[in-house]
Amino acid sequence: MVAARALANRHEPEDHRSMATSLDEVTKSQVDLLRWTDMRRRVRAFVDGQAVVDSAAPIQVWEPHRVVGCYAVPSADIEGLLEHHRPTMPPAEHPPILTPAHPFALHTASGATYDIVADGRMLAGAAFRLDDPDLADYVLLDWDAFDEWREEEQTVMGHAHDPYQRIDCLPTSRRVVVRIGDTVLAESRNPTLLLETHLPPRHYIPRQDVRMDVLQRSDTVTVCAYKGQATYWSALVGDEIVPDIAWTYTDPLHDAEPVRDLICFYDERVDLEIR
Known part of the structure; x- marks a missing residue:
């Protein structure tokens, strides 16, 4: 009977129609994932007028449940040392949506937290390296640890610019x-x-x-x-x-x-x- 049913169904027309997809809903459905995108611009971060970060290959990373991303750069683009390695795991509970009001230190992906030490200054907890192998060479940076951010020569206010936001x-x-x-x-x-x-x-x-x-x-x-x-x-x-x-x-x-x-x-x- 199963074989007969299968043979009969071979002659039924296939329905290739699919439900329309809302891009807003697609975006919302991805918020619990670790996401990243290429920034395609130079990004610098300054402390006391000195560039501590200078990268021509930055990306932006959204940890799970964050709606605003942060800049991440190759470790070689940080003018200083990453010190005091501290393994960091996601908390058992956290808000379903994280905004810039939630601290950088609230990480929802596993990795390691570091201090950045440059010219004798220590930026405590300003760096985070993910365990994810696709992003292994990148260091996420705490926006509030720096005095000024620039994309090329334009000063950036508030938080990292989302290339999909306008x-x-x-x-x-x-x-x-x-x-x-x-x-x-x-x-x-x-x-x-x-x-x-x-x-x-x-x-x-x-x-x-x-x-x-x-x-x-x-x-x-x-x-x-x-x-x-x-x-x-x-x-x-x-x-x-x-x-x-x-x-x-x-x-x-x-x-x-x-x-x-x-x-x-x-x-x-x-x-x-x-x-």
């Missing part, structure tokens, strides 16, 4: 209204839509379309590797201060130049109407 700034004529309760904070028919890979869309609004009389400067400052340094605004709504509800890039990096001095609100903390 931003688009698109003028739009759609009407955007921002409210908290009954208070209108902004209304514009001339916003700029900023799209950033894997992040929610954001609407940046000209100041003339924002209720600047209800906004107050905050002391909060953040850094984005692709947009630059952002300063923040709180809102006075009735008798309540809503802290850090909006932000501005007053001196953006090149790709974010179209949103210079525009104001963006946290969509998830306001009532946003788009038409």
